[in-house]
Amino acid sequence: MNKYLDFISDEDFLECVKKVVDSYQFPNETTPTTILEESKNTIDGFKTIFDVSVNQISFEEWSKFELTRQQDKTINNKIGEFHQELLGKIDGWVDLGVGDETEIDLKKADNTVFVELKNKYNTMNSSSTKTCREKLEKVIEKYPNATAYWAYVINKDYKSENRVWAYQNRKDERIRRISGDKLYELVTGDPKALEKTMDAIPKAIVELKGKSYELTEDDEKTFNEYKTYIFRSSN
Secondary structure, three states, X not given: OOOOOOOOOHHHHHHHHHHHHOOOOOOOXXXXXXXXXXXXXXXXXXXXXXXXXXXXXXXXXXXXXXXXXXXXXHHHHHHHHHHHHHHHOOOOEEEOOOOOOOOOOEEEOOOOEEEEEEEEOOXXXXXXXXXXXXXXXXXXXXXXXXXXXXXXXXXHXXXXXXXXXXXXXXXXXXXXXXXXXXXXXXXXXXXOHHHHHHHHHHHHHHHHHOHHXXXXXXXXXXXXXXXXXXXXXXX
């Protein structure tokens, strides 16, 4: 019996979670000076002094916030990869990774479903939206029995949806937009699959990092309120 989720093995789930956990860097010493010296991008010293003065924090506190901010893009990318890799490990599905001829992220093994997966609904500009649409159109042209999806795990206002994607006067029932909860349901058959995945993540982190990483009772309460809000559209 699986410890975390019934649609993916514990080993595969922990592997996916670990890749995200490992993207959080915890240097032994974080000081304002080391942040300045080691930052990949030049830090705005004027913003720094505004942040410290207006927020009434120390430079040491600022350095911790700044490190988190710098890590944020990397972590967001890893979370996007987390969903793609996790869904690709489910029986009957394939994570296409990088370099597949379709240039798509995920597919059903029988070539009846293809998914271009984004972590959030607003991560594409007009150019990348056009590119995404063209890729999906090419897929359904090559595979006439397939349905192609533009998927986003986090939709605006956490709205639950699976609908035709009308784009610049082009409308095809086989090209659709789909939110994360509906995508997880499509792949697993379980309408609660995305919510269950969120539930399982803190437990997996404790397995990887130790009991000191357990949520407190107050945090558990807040977490449940958080989930209730996020999944209100799909429940």
